[in-house]
Amino acid sequence: MKAVRRAVLFVLITAVAFTAAADDIGPKEALRLRQAGEILALEKLLDIALSLHPGARLLEAELEEDDGRYVYEVELITRSGAVRDIEIDARDGRILKDEEDD
Template sequence: MRVHVRVGTVVALMLGAFCSLTLARDLGQDEALRLREQGKILPLEQLLQSALQRHPGAKLLEVELEEDDGIYIYEVELLTPSGVVREIKLNASNGQLLKDKVDD
C-alpha cells in the first residue's frame, strides 16, 4: 500500500500547527476586570494616557488586551492628526512600551 502525500500539504499542516501555538490569546472584558482587581495589570486609563502622550492629538480607534507567552499586552490603535494609524503595544503589567509602529 502506497500513500502519496503532497509536500505542500505537509508543509501547510506543519505551518498551521506551529502558528496556532504562537498566537496571542485575546481576553474579554470580564477577564480583564478580574486581572485588574488582582493587580496583575494596570488600569487601562493609565496606559491609554501613556499611548496618547506619544502622539498628541491622536484619536483612539481600538484597544485589545491579549496574553502572549504569559505576558499581558494592551494593543492600542490610534489615528494621528495627519491621518496615520499607529499600533502601540504596551505591557499591561508594568506599562513598558513594546512597540510603536505605523499600522499596515
C-alpha cells in the same frame, strides 16, 4: 474630560467583548486581572499611548495574553491621518512597539 474617558472605556470594553481571537482577554477576565493587581488600569495605559502622539484619537484597544505576558494592543490615528500600532505591557506600562500601520 471624564465623560470622554468614560465613553472611550465603554467603547473599548464593548470592542474587547466582541473579539474572537483565542488569545484575547474578555472584559470579565480583564477586570479580575485589574482587581488582582496583575495589570494596570486601562485608563492609565491609554494615557501612556496617547501621550506618545499628542492629538491622536483612539481607534481600538485589545488586551491579549502573549507567551504569559499581558499586552494591550492599541491603535491610534494621528492628526496627520497616520494609523499607529502600539503595544503596551499591561503589567508595567512599558512600550513594546510603536510603529506606523502599513
